Structures are given as structure tokens and as C-alpha cells.
Amino acid sequence: MAINPVRLNHAVFYVADLERSVAFYTEVFGMEVVASEPRFGAAFLRLPRSGNHHDLGLFGVGPDSTPKTRRTGLYHLAWQVDEITDLEVARDLLTGAGAYVGESDHGATRSVYGKDPDGNEFEIMWMLPVEKWGEFDDLAPVLPLNLDADIAEWGGVRTAGRVVTEAPA
Template sequence: MSVAAVRLNHAVLFVADLERSLAFYREAFGMEVVALEPRANAAFLRLPRSGNHHDLGLFGVGDQPPRPRGAIGLYHLAWQVDTIDELVEARDTLSRLGALGGESSHGATKSLYAADPDGNEFEVMWMLPRAEWGVYENTAPVERLDLAGERQRWSGVRTAAELVPLERPAG
């Protein structure tokens, strides 16, 4: 039998400068600090619309050489937004912060890629309505993102509520 998880609950990152990272995640995502643990030089943050205790933990560890891109370990975290309109707003915010690194369409998801001040990569993505996945059900292409065209087609369509199905599939 497998673990019956429903989603990734939170992520924890080691960062060089805790205050610098707190400022970044507050400005980029509007996160609030819900707990500080000075003995561990740590902070726990929550997204504004989250029902979670905390969505991100940050542990300050001081300056260290960054892990080389492509080394074993975490590649990126993905933060989901509810509408394509919010993805457009995210692009503006990440560009303003100098964090935006790229964007692409993966068929069922539309994605922006960025990095925090320590080089921790993350994705901000919007998912098509489940009923619209079609040929993307079992594929994840990497294609050019036409964000203006996607916004024109999907503006106002909310999909975050589709995250957890009501029943667990048998198996």
C-alpha cells in the first residue's frame, strides 16, 4: 500500500541571509511570518490565502557556495496560482524583483521560472481546468508560452479548487 498523501504541505529551504530571504518572499508572494525560531535562525511563512499552518520554512545558515545547477538535489518548487490573470501579475512582480528567469507552456500547465536571492529556483504555475487537459493528460511538453493569448482564452477561470479529488482512486 502506498502513502495516502494529498499534496505537498510545505517546503523548507536553507538560505544564506534569513532577513534578505524573508524580505524577498514577503514581497514576491505576500507571505506573512507566522513563527520565528531564533535558536535555529529560522522562520516559517504562510501564503495569504493558505489554510496551512506554514507553507515555507527558511533556515539561515550563512554564506556558502551555491550548489551547482544540475547537481543532485532539489531542482525547484512550484507555487500554483488560481487564475491565468494571477500568473500575468506574477510575471510582473517577478520581473520587477529581477527574479524572473524564463517561462514555458507544458500543455496542462503554464509556467514562469524564477530564483530567490540564494539561487533557489521556483516555478509559479497555473493549471488548465482538469476537463481541458486532453492530449496533455500524459504528456508535459516544453513549448513557448503565449501568456497574452492564454489570458485572452482563460481569463477569470479558477482551477485551484480542483487540486484534491473528493474520492481517493482505488489501487
């Protein structure tokens, strides 16, 4: 028997400056603050199209904390978008915010990467329709992203709308 989750419900980060991080996620991701807990220096944010209570929790730990360096632990979180053109918007917004760190074609997915003000890395990703994964069904290459070509090929194809409604048998 195994634990049977259907998706990642939310993520929580420790941040040096709570207000700075709330500003980043509300401006760059369009999130809204749905709850706060002043006793713990915490804010809980929701994505604009989410049906979730909150998608991200932020806990302020103060200015003496240091940005993370490569170590064991969390590397990044991936936020899935519905259309390939959302990656172009994400790249532009992240570049404008000084938060863009790269992009990749992973075969079955296309990705743009960014970092928040505390150095927490995240991925904005779009997934090809499952029936188009082909050779990438069991591969995850890191290839250069050709977003213009991908938009020409996949523009208008929405892939994030699938919802798991029941557990597998």
C-alpha cells in the same frame, strides 16, 4: 500499498541570509511570517490565502554558503495559482525583483519561473481544467508561453480550488 499524500504541505530551504530571504518571500509572494525559531535561525511563512500553518520554512546558514549549481537534488518547487492572470502578475513582480528566469507552456499547465536570492528556483504555475488536458493528459512538453493568448482564452477560469476530501478507494 503506497503512501497516500494529497499535496505538498510545505517546503524548507537553507538560505545564506535569513532576513534577505524573508524580505524576498514577503515582498514578492505576499507571505507573512507566522513563526520563528531564533535558536535555529529559522522563519516559517504562510501564503496569504493558505489554510496551512506554514507553507515555507527558511533556515539561515550564514554568508559563507554558496549558491547551488546544477546537481542531483531539488530542482524547483511549483506554486500553483488559481487564475491565469496570476501568472502575468507573477512575471511582473519577479521581473521587478530581478528574480525572473523564464516561462513555458507545458500543455496542461502554464508556468513562469524565478529564483530567490540564494538561487533556489521555483515555478509559478496555472493548470488548465482537467477536462481540457486532451492530448496533454500524458505529455509534458516545453513550449513557448503565449500568455496574452492564454489570458484571452482562459481569463476568469479558476482551477486551484479543488480540494481532495477523501482518499481514493
